[in-house]
Amino acid sequence: xxxxxxxxxxxxxxxxxxxxxxxxxxxxxxxxxxxxxxxxxxxxxxxxxxxxxxxxxxxxxxxxxxxxxxxxxxxxxxxxxxxxxxxxxxxxxxxxxxxxxxxxxxxxxxxxxxxxxxxxxxxxxxxxxxxxxxxxxxxxxxxxxxxxxxxxxxxxxxxxxxxxxxxxxxxxxxxxxxxxxxxxxxxxxxxxxxxxxxxxxxxxxxxxxxxxxxxxxxxxxxxxxxxxxxxxxxxxxxxxxxxxxxxxxxxxxxxxxxxxxxxxxxxxxxxxxxxxxxxxxxxxxxxxxxxxxxxxxxxxxxxxxxxxxxxxxxxxxxxxxxxxxxxxxxxxxxxxxxxxxxxxxxxxxxxxxxxxxxxxxxxxxxxxxxxxxxxxxxxxxxxxxxxxxxxxxxxxxxxxxxxxxxxxxxxxxxxxxxxxxxxxxxxxxxxxxxxxxxxxxxxxxxxxxxxxxxxxxxxxxxxxxxxxxxxxxxxxxxxxxxxxxxxxxxxxxxxxxxxxxxxxxxxxxxxxxxxxxxxxxxxxxxxxxxxxxxxxxxxxxxxxxxxxxxxxxxxxxxxxxxxxxxxxxxxxxxxxxxxxxxxxxxxxxxxxxxxxxxxxxxxxxxxxxxxxxxxxxxxxxxxxxxxx
Amino acid sequence: xxxxxxxxxxxxxxxxxxxxxxxxxxxxxxxxxxxxxxxxxxxxxxxxxxxxxxxxxxxxxxxxxxxxxxxxxxxxxxxxxxxxxxxxxxxxxxxxxxxxxxxxxxxxxxxxxxxxxxxxxxxxxxxxxxxxxxxxxxxxxx
Numbered sequence: 145x146x147x148x149x150x151x152x153x154x155x156x157x158x159x160x161x162x163x164x165x166x167x168x169x170x171x172x173x174x175x176x177x178x179x180x181x182x183x184x185x186x187x188x189x190x191x192x193x194x195x196x197x198x199x200x201x202x203x204x205x206x207x208x209x210x211x212x213x214x215x216x217x218x219x220x221x222x223x224x225x226x227x228x229x230x231x232x233x234x235x236x237x238x239x240x241x242x243x244x245x246x247x248x249x250x251x252x253x254x255x256x257x258x259x260x261x262x263x264x265x266x267x268x269x270x271x272x273x274x275x276x277x278x279x280x281x282x283x284x285x286x287x288x289x290x291x292x293x294x295x296x297x298x299x300x301x302x303x304x305x306x307x308x309x310x311x312x313x314x315x316x317x318x319x320x321x322x323x324x325x326x327x328x329x330x331x332x333x334x335x336x337x338x339x340x341x342x343x344x345x346x347x348x349x350x351x352x353x354x355x356x357x358x359x360x361x362x363x364x365x366x367x368x369x370x371x372x373x374x375x376x377x378x379x380x381x382x383x384x385x386x387x388x389x390x391x392x393x394x395x396x397x398x399x400x401x402x403x404x405x406x407x408x409x410x411x412x413x414x415x416x417x418x419x420x421x422x423x424x425x426x427x428x429x430x431x432x433x434x435x436x437x438x439x440x441x442x443x444x445x446x447x448x449x450x451x452x453x454x455x456x457x458x459x460x461x462x463x464x465x466x467x468x469x470x471x472x473x474x475x476x477x478x479x480x481x482x483x484x485x486x487x488x489x490x491x492x493x494x495x496x497x498x499x500x501x502x503x504x505x506x507x508x509x510x511x512x513x514x515x516x517x518x519x520x521x522x523x524x525x526x527x528x529x530x531x532x533x534x535x536x537x538x539x540x541x542x543x544x545x546x547x548x549x550x551x552x553x554x555x556x557x558x559x560x561x562x563x564x565x566x567x568x569x570x571x572x573x574x575x576x577x578x579x580x581x582x583x584x585x586x587x588x589x590x591x592x593x594x595x596x597x598x599x600x601x602x603x604x605x606x607x608x609x610x611x612x613x614x615x616x617x618x619x620x621x622x623x624x625x626x627x628x629x630x631x632x633x634x635x636x637x638x639x640x641x642x643x644x645x646x647x648x649x650x651x652x653x654x655x656x657x658x659x660x661x662x663x664x665x666x667x668x669x670x671x672x673x674x675x676x677x678x679x680x681x682x683x684x685x686x687x688x689x690x691x692x693x694x695x696x697x698x699x700x701x702x703x704x705x706x707x708x709x710x711x712x713x714x715x716x717x718x719x720x721x722x723x724x725x726x727x728x729x730x731x732x733x734x735x736x737x738x739x740x741x742x743x744x745x746x747x748x749x750x751x752x753x754x755x756x757x758x759x760x761x762x763x764x765x766x767x768x769x770x771x772x
Numbered sequence: 773x774x775x776x777x778x779x780x781x782x783x784x785x786x787x788x789x790x791x792x793x794x795x796x797x798x799x800x801x802x803x804x805x806x807x808x809x810x811x812x813x814x815x816x817x818x819x820x821x822x823x824x825x826x827x828x829x830x831x832x833x834x835x836x837x838x839x840x841x842x843x844x845x846x847x848x849x850x851x852x853x854x855x856x857x858x859x860x861x862x863x864x865x866x867x868x869x870x871x872x873x874x875x876x877x878x879x880x881x882x883x884x885x886x887x888x889x890x891x892x893x894x895x896x897x898x899x900x901x902x903x904x905x906x907x908x909x910x911x912x913x914x
Contacts, residue, residue, distance in 0.1 A: 167903070170798055171884045177791035178884070197882060273882070304879035306864070331865075771881045 172649050180298060181274040188511060188519060188548055190282030190559060191591055191606055195275040202681050202690050204713040204727040206313070206321075206765070207344075208295070209266040211275055213694070213760065215293060216606075216640035217660030217673055220265070222759045224396070224740050225403065225433075226346075226359035226389030228265025230293070232738060233617055233665075241568050241616075242292040242587070247367075248299055250378050250411035251287070253427040253455040255480030255501065258289075258568040263382070263405055263429070270311060270323045271338040271367045273300045280589045280608065281544055281561040284507045284523055288459075288476050290542055290563035290587060292610070299369060299378075302327035302334035308772040315765030317345035333372045340365040347733075347761040349389075351396040352746055355438075361386035380409040391435045392447060396743040396755055399438040406430045419463045429453040439746070443624070448487040451570075455480045468513040472523075478503040484573035496573040498533035503566060509544075521546035521559075529566050540564040540584060556594045563587045571616055571627050578626040583614040585629075600646040610636040620752075632664045640676075650683035657695075672699040675736070686717040696736035709735035709760065725767040735760040796827035798877065799844070802860070802886060804830055805904050806874060807841045815840035815857075818847070845873075858896055868914065874898065875907075887914070 181196045195211060205211060209228065213220040223229035231239035241258040244251065245265075254260035269275075278286060278294040287294050309325040320343050327336040342363040348356040366381040384405040391401035411425035433449040461474035480501045486493040509523030524543040531537060544561040565585040571577060588611040595604035614629040622628075640658035647653075657676035665671050674697040682689040690713040697706045710732055715725035739754035803812045814825050815837040821844055825833045834840050837857060846862040859866070859873040867876040867887075874896060875888040888900065890910045900908070 167798075167801060167886070167907075170794065170801065171886070174791060174794040174798060174884050175882075177794050182791075300882065305882050306879070307881055309881065329864075 169649060176649065179274065180301065180304075181276070186283065186285065187550075187555065187557075188283065188521065188546075189278060189286050190546075191279040191557070191593055191608075192282075193277040193279070195277075197273050200269065200272065200274065202688055202713070202715075203679070203692070204690065204715065204725055204767070205269055206727075207266045207268055208264065208297075209759075210729075211269075211277070212265060212295070214656065214677065215277065216279075216656065216658030217636070217638050217675065218293070219675060219696070219736070220759060221738050222359075222389075224390040224392065224743075225401075226386065227262045227403075229262065231615075231617075239292070239615065241565055241585070242290075244287060244289045244291050244294050246287065246294070246296045247380060248297075248369075248376075248378060249413065250409070250423070250425055251289070251457070252380065252407075252409060253425070253457065253478075254407075254429050254453055255427075255455040255478070256429075256451060256453045256482040256484065256568065256570045256573070258566065260407070260427075260429070261295075263384070263407060267382070268321065268323070268340050268342055268363065268365055269297070270340060271299055271325070271336075272297045274298050279606075280559065280591055280610070281542075281563050281587075283472075283521070283544075284474075284509045284525060285461075285472055288505050288507060288525060290565045292587065292612075299367065300325070300327070300336055300338075302329055302336045302369075302371070305336065306334075309769065310772075311767060311769045313765050313767045316761075316763045317347070319343060319345045319763065319765065333370060335371070336369045338365075338367045347758075349757045351390060351755060352743075353397065355397045357389050357396070357398075358387035359389040374415045376411075376413040378409070378411045378413075380407070382407040388433065388435065390740050390743065390755070392444060393435070393437045393439070394442050394744050394750070395437075395439055395746045396740060397438045397746070399436040401435045402433075404432040421459075421461045421463075423457075423459045423461075425455070425457045427453075427455040427457075444488055446487075446489050448485075450485045451482065453480070453482045470511040472507075472509045474507055476505045476507070478505075480569070482569055482573070484570060486575050488575060493575045496533070498531065498535050498569065498572050500530075500532040501535075501566070501569050502530040504528045504530075517549055517551050519546075519548040519550070521548070527564075527566070531569075535572055538566065538584065540566075550597075553598055554594065554596050557592070559589070559591045561587070561589045567616065574627065576618060576625055576627045578622070578624070580626055580628055582616060582627070583629040583631070585615055586613040587611070602642075602644040602646075604642045606638075606640050606642075608636070608638040610638070612636065634665055635663045637661045652681040654679040654681070673697065674699065688715045688717075689713070694735065698736075705737070707734055707736050721771045723767075723769040723771075725769070727763075727765050727767075729763045729765075730758070730760045731762065731764075733758065733762040792823050793827060795824045796831075798884075798886075799824060800828035800830050802875065802877065803828075803842055805900050806858070806860070806888070806898055809841060813839055813841045814844055815842075816844040816846075818844070821846065871895075 176198060179196050181194055209220045221229055221232035223232050229240060230243045240261045243261045244259050245261055252260040252264050276296040281291050282294055305327050306329050311323045313321040321340060323340040325338045344361050346359040348358060351357050362385045364383045368379045370377040386403045388401035388403050390396040391398040408428045413423045416422050431451040435447040437445050455478060457478045459476040464471050481499060483499055485495060505525055505527045507525035512520045514520045522545050526541055528539045529537060542563040546559040549556040567582050567584060571582055591608045593604060593606040612634040614631060617630050619626050619628040638660040640656060642656045644654045655678045659674050661670060661672040663670045676695050678693045680691040692711040694709045709730045711729045713727040715723060717723050735758045737756040738759050739756050743753060743755050744750040745753040812831050813834045814831050815834050822833060825831045837843055842858045842860055844860050845866055859870055860875050861867050861873050862877050864878055867873045874892045877886050886907045888908045890908050
């Protein structure tokens with residue numbers, strides 16, 4: 145009841161506020177309308193969730209998982225190792241190859257899993273200007289990967305962020321983060337440099353017999369860009385040490401489990417000629433995992449895993465306008481070298497000699513103005529995959545078509561995509577590969593959306609249907625557990641409604657409500673979920689207030705598990721140079737509970753009994769930001 | 773050389789995502805604060821600002837700088853030799869270098885920012901309204 149009262153008070157304050165015509169408000173409005181996201185977002189590319197710099201600042205978004213949680217139906221999930229995992233259906237980075245991350249236009253690659261989401265899905269965001277999340281495979285201008293979700297982080301730019309910035313954050317359980325940013329403009333180039341040290345102490349979670357599991361981590365993250373008119377160099381480095389939560393302990397009680405990850409990326413982009421772009425990237429990842437089970441007679445009592453991964457990619461892309469056509473074409477090559485060494489109970493698992501996967505993609509896409517206001521989009525790509533060892537080479541075709549109608553007041557979009565995903569190499573190199581034939585994953589989707597374009601009320605309704613066949617996952621019904629292609633077609637029915645209302649530049653309401661149902665999900669059965677949020681953004685002179693109510697309801701067997709979590713953020717601009725902030729996330733510790741799928745209860749004859757836990761911690765964090 | 777000039781152009785007010793209508797309102801207000809006239813003649817060599825000036829209700833473009841009340845400069849390429857004309861810029865380097873620059877409109881720490889130079893306003897005998905006082909900053913603090 146008190147939550148409802150609070151909501152009414154906040155809404156009233158929003159409704160009763162008046163706009164100001166001062167120079168400051170004009171500057172705020174100019175900043176909003178000149179936001180970089182206005183430039184980068186491509187309505188024609190696909191279905192998009194957009195977070196502007198103002199959104200990120202007002203919400204005091206700290207790490208990417210806060211944003212991923214908004215993805216309709218899916219939200220944010222972590223696996224038994226405490227790592228971001230798209231589906232979280234057991235052990236493996238399930239579905240992670242369907243979600244890809246980019247910083248600006250360069251992919252954060254981790255070739256052995258075909259996506260670095262498992263590492264970067266909860267990365268710190270102080271270096272980010274704005275975020276775009278594309279649902280279902282977007283335009284080839286955005287990515288050549290076959291995605292269900294594409295996340296693009298756009299870094300801050302020296303042309304607008306010249307100067308220095310120091311932030312100190314401290315909060316619950318000694319969690320703290322220190323960041324330093326410096327950027328400068330010169331006559332012919334500019335640079336942006338960012339460094340972050342993060343110690344994230346998560347809420348301890350009680351496993352069976354009240355044993356506390358730890359998912360704490362320490363990150364050192366460095367990011368830099370160097371830009372001239374035609375060239376761009378991006379460097380990204382992450383070093384992480386993390387407790388591995390429930391790890392692979394059968395009873396979810398590891399004696400000792402931790403991971404160490406080191407990631408490095410350097411990328412270079414150049415506009416060679418008008419409309420001809422070139423890009424080359426190098427990524428290197430090293431991952432170490434150590435596990436000791438508390439159960440002395442566990443089949444895997446000790447486990448060591450060492451992965452090294454290198455990806456070199458090069459892309460050439462040409463854009464041309466021809467009559468009513470905007471044509472995009474190009475070629476992309478990925479050279480991926482990896483090793484996966486696993487040691488089980490002090491015995492080296494036979495080392496796989498599968499160490500190389502190269503992918504070459506050629507693509508063509510056309511945006512054709514068929515009538516005034518109506519655009520037809522058609523694109524196709526051909527992918528050729530080469531593997532060494534006895535893994536067979538492969539090739540496949542993907543395509544996407546779209547129809548977009550736009551006028552001054554509305555935009556209607558329809559997309560149909562048909563994608564095939566290469567098998568991620570880890571599947572063949574791990575001990576869970578038991579020689580069972582694996583198949584390329586197929587994703588077909590149709591999406592329809594209608595949105596109005598009038599302010600102050602922005603409303604958008606999206607309907608999606610997705611078919612997902614051959615999702616690679618672990619089959620626990622087999623002994624030993626085997627990696628397998630889930631050949632039953634999973635069918636996703638998703639619908640979500642976004643409504644934003646801007647009262648004036650100081651007061652805004654944003655909301656999202658999603659309903660989704662997946663049939664034939666791995667393990668059998670269906671799952672239906674309602675989730676969404678209501679966000680209130682209010683500014684009062686030097687104070688900014690953000691309130692969020694996040695709703696989650698899983699529907700199964702006529703039962704409902706309704707949870708509502710509440711977060712609040714307050715910031716105060718003491719001066720132009722000094723800003724103080726406070727955020728309480730999941731204040732009542734009432735967020736959605738997700739489950740750890742493969743755990744056995746030691747007190748109940750080791751029966752499979754999934755543990756339920758909240759992936760969203762209760763965190764209260766204060767922040768001091770100083771600009772110089 | 774051309775590339776260097778282009779770089780400067782992009783590194784100033786960052787026109788790559790620029791709201792012309794809002795910029796017109798802002799320049800209109802700034803120049804009305806600095807020049808005590810109802811119609812202000814503005815000279816600029818930068819074509820990207822033509823539309824900004826044309827959309828502003830109290831500003832008019834002039835083709836000859838000698839008729840201008842104020843000159844808007846956003847890159848070194850378009851910078852005339854030193855003169856007695858008042859300059860307003862969107863480029864921090866120009867603002868620091870040129871004594872005639874009475875003010876600047878630029879981005880800092882992700883926010884658009886306006887500065888009027890305390891010393892140079894005095895030099896040009898410009899007195900601005902009370903509401904603009906908070907934008908007046910001494911050159912020693914830049």
